Amino acid sequence: MKTILLFIAAAITSLMVFRKVPESTTPRLISTTGSAELHVVPDLADLHFQVEVRSVNLALARQQQAKRATKLLAALRAAGVAEAELQSSQSQIRANYTNGSYQETGKVTFYQVSQSVSCTLHDIKKVPDVTAVAVAMGATGVQEAILRTSQLRKFRDEARAKAIHAAKEKAMALAKELGAKVGKSYSITEDADTELTPAWSNMNSINFQRTEMNGASFSDGTTPTFAPGTISISAKISVAFVLE
Secondary structure, rough: OOHHHHHHHHHHHHHHHHOOOOOOOOOEEEEEEEEEEEEEOOOOOEEEEEOOOOOOOOOHHHHHHHHHHHHHHHHHOOOOHOOOOOOEEEOEEEEOOOOOOOOOOOOEEEEEEEEEEEEOOOHHHHHHHHHHHHOOOOOOEEOOOOOEOHHHHHHHHHHHEEEEHHHHHHHHHHHHHOOOOOOEEEEEEEEEHOOOOOOOOOOOOOOOOOOOOOOOOOOOOOOOOOEEEEEEEEEEEEEEEEEE
């Protein structure tokens, strides 16, 4: 029995030693990265306002804040903002316990009632006027306008196509120097940095470029200081090609 077991063990060992290891099926590859950036004129503007009231009387603070917010919403509707593109947050109430020297006290020094209001304009030339009206109607805070395009999908697809073309051109140039040719694509990956952020955020693929606007004026006759210029939409693609 012992002899049989030793024979079986020897046979298994022989199979392990002489078994042919399969060759790698991965072809020879060349990997490159292509990028592209488009500059387009924005046709949408997202505006953010804050309506805040402070008072030692909570009921009065809530009443005044609600009045200002109502006037602000009415003004934005009058400016042509569609109801579907007008949004207001829930009112926030905060009790403050610090005095003028920022020291904690044992009682409430004032109540802070605040609310944010956001909207989208389809005529970005109205941004300065609408902002001025918003402040006149009670907005106590104004954030920078976020400019974007209503044809985002179209321009993103165009940027991707240009980035892929750039990656292939780079691969062909490198392969030529090595006496090789570029074959079909093996893998394609889009850089995560090219993913767009939510509409209310100004990051990554959407950036501002300022230009001058001469000879224009606002409805109140003042000279404009707001020039939207263009926004950039970029794409970055990594491609691996088979070398022939």
